[in-house]
Amino acid sequence: MIKLYLSIFLASLACALITTPIIRKIALKWGVVDRPSARKIHIEPIPLFGGLSIAFAFLLVFSLFGSFNIELLSVLFASLMIIAVGVWDDVKSIPPFLKLFAQISACWLVI
The missing domain is CATH 1.10.287 (Helix Hairpins)
Known part of the structure; x- marks a missing residue:
């Protein structure tokens, strides 16, 4: 059972690590960013779509192990x-x- 859980964890981790930089580049290219303002603490635009990396990892694990x-x-x-x-x-x-x-x-x- 521990091997199954470890496989699920490693598959989702690998998917998230691979897709995060790709999705970040897409968000920057498309201009889907959170821009700095007086109410925010960041000084550079922050790419959005970060949840997609987690979603892809979830869907991958779901399709492989569900x-x-x-x-x-x-x-x-x-x-x-x-x-x-x-x-x-x-x-x-x-x-x-x-x-x-x-x-x-x-x-x-x-x-």
Whole structure:
């Protein structure tokens, strides 16, 4: 069992380490960055889309090691909803109410 958990950890770590620089370059190229302002402490633009690296790692591990039953598929679909809303919010800021609605909807899918 420990070998399975170690394999899952290493696969997700490798995927995140590989995809993070790629996604960072894409975000910079597309201009999807958080710009400095008076309310922020960073002085250079920070690339967004960081959650995509974690999402790719999750999807990779899920597809390699997951058993496809209805409960797990509902978690997958809810996760995809959260990922989509996060990317949408990175590209074009969306109202907090809409983000909250999407998160509650995703929770209801799992429940």
